[in-house]
Amino acid sequence: MVALNRVSDMRIVGGFSSLTGTGHHIAHYRANHYFATTMTQTEQPIADARRRVVEAFAPPPLTESNGKTASAARLFHKTKLGSIYLGDSLAVFRDQIKPKSVDLIMTSPPFGLVRKKDYGNVDSHEYLDWFRPFGKAFKEALKDSGSLVIDIGGAWIPGQPTRSLYHYELLIMLCREMGFHLAQDFFWWSPSKLPTPAEWVTVRRIRVKDAINCVWWLSPTPWPKASNRRVLAPYSDAMKGLLKNGYKAKLRPSGHDISEKFSIDNGAAIPPNLIALPNTESNSFYLRYCKERGLVSHPARYPVALPEFFVRMLTDKGDLVVDPFGGSCVTGEACERLRRKWVCSELVEDYVKGARGRFERPNRPTQEVMFDAEKPTETSYRVCHPAAMWTDFEGEPLPADGGKDRPLRPKRGQGKKNASH
Numbered sequence: 001m002v003a004l005n006r007v008s009d010m011r012i013v014g015g016f017s018s019l020t021g022t023g024h025h026i027a028h029y030r031a032n033h034y035f036a037t038t039m040t041q042t043e044q045p046i047a048d049a050r051r052r053v054v055e056a057f058a059p060p061p062l063t064e065s066n067g068k069t070a071s072a073a074r075l076f077h078k079t080k081l082g083s084i085y086l087g088d089s090l091a092v093f094r095d096q097i098k099p100k101s102v103d104l105i106m107t108s109p110p111f112g113l114v115r116k117k118d119y120g121n122v123d124s125h126e127y128l129d130w131f132r133p134f135g136k137a138f139k140e141a142l143k144d145s146g147s148l149v150i151d152i153g154g155a156w157i158p159g160q161p162t163r164s165l166y167h168y169e170l171l172i173m174l175c176r177e178m179g180f181h182l183a184q185d186f187f188w189w190s191p192s193k194l195p196t197p198a199e200w201v202t203v204r205r206i207r208v209k210d211a212i213n214c215v216w217w218l219s220p221t222p223w224p225k226a227s228n229r230r231v232l233a234p235y236s237d238a239m240k241g242l243l244k245n246g247y248k249a250k251l252r253p254s255g256h257d258i259s260e261k262f263s264i265d266n267g268a269a270i271p272p273n274l275i276a277l278p279n280t281e282s283n284s285f286y287l288r289y290c291k292e293r294g295l296v297s298h299p300a301r302y303p304v305a306l307p308e309f310f311v312r313m314l315t316d317k318g319d320l321v322v323d324p325f326g327g328s329c330v331t332g333e334a335c336e337r338l339r340r341k342w343v344c345s346e347l348v349e350d351y352v353k354g355a356r357g358r359f360e361r362p363n364r365p366t367q368e369v370m371f372d373a374e375k376p377t378e379t380s381y382r383v384c385h386p387a388a389m390w391t392d393f394e395g396e397p398l399p400a401d402g403g404k405d406r407p408l409r410p411k412r413g414q415g416k417k418n419a420s421h
């Protein structure tokens with residue numbers, strides 16, 4: 001199985017469906033970096049698969065982003081409800097998807113490539129130029145009642161402990177230039193995230209663990225169809241106690257007037273816009289399928305529950321969901337189980353070959369069956385109060401240079417008293 005080094009400042013090789021100009025530059029850089037940072041692999045089938053992935057990035061296909069006609073995408077796999085296309089997703093929108101026909105575009109595009117400039121900024125405009133044709137295609141394809149949901153990670157500027165603004169600039173471009181509305185911003189928190197970037201978090205100790213992705217929920221109009229009743233969460237222990245013991249209606253110090261309706265048991269709670277979901281897949285059917293066939297598994301998959309959350313909340317059975325950066329077709333797997341029509345497109349053939357395995361096993365018809373099959377160890381995750389370990393002892397003074405000078409590592413056995421993880 002291919003193992004990735006932990007790289008915090010980029011999404012690696014993820015789901016490139018149209019790669020010209022800046023897009024091709026991004027993909028080529030990422031492909032080379034990905035294979036430069038994988039562990040040595042002796043199995044020839046995997047080595048051959050790696051070569052095929054690299055070859056997929058050059059030369060770039062012709063797309064509308066450079067003013068030429070996109071090469072037609074090829075239907076690679078079809079199920080009762082959905083289709084996987086191998087090729088340029090702009091061609092899929094042009095040839096296969098009618099205007100105003102899509103209910104949800106659920107996707108995770110390649111995260112932005114950031115390059116340090118002399119004054120420490122990032123060429124985020126290049127990412128925006130690459131994404132612009134997709135934004136136009138998305139807007140044309142969506143129904144007025146439809147939604148666009150983009151999972152996108154942030155990036156650290158190489159060589160310094162500051163963040164790129166590219167994903168916020170993307171959001172602003174989609175709203176101000178393309179006419180999308182920001183229905184709501186979500187944050188995907190992965191409790192299993194390691195403390196990265198290590199240089200700033202564990203070595204110099206000047207930043208905290210980077211553990212969230214932004215998830216933008218956008219819509220062509222201010223009124224996309226949606227229902228939070230589809231994604232309710234269990235009541236907390238505190239709420240269960242309140243319902244059991246009663247609550248006195250009163251005006252709170254914050255100014256909120258809590259009425260007697262607050263103590264009505266509705267069976268479940270409305271979830272927040274923080275989605276707690278670990279990404280710990282290590283021995284799934286998909287990974288075994290890829291390994292047994294000498295295929296490169298997609299290195300940047302989101303867990304299936306992430307697209308399922310939005311598919312449930314924003315679509316009905318029979319609606320059409322599209323993932324233009326399909327990768328291993330996680331979105332399609334969720335849609336197939338939930339009886340939504342779906343289309344995924346992906347440029348790398350090895351990824352769609354692996355994606356086919358998601359549909360070569362019996363469907364799990366319900367969420368309950370899925371939980372029984374996966375046997376999760378956690379159904380909720382604890383977030384500690386920030387003051388849980390505060391004391392009057394603050395340790396050494398803050399570094400006057402902001403941590404610019406790299407500290408010497410303590411000798412073995414030293415520094416354990418004040419160490420924390």
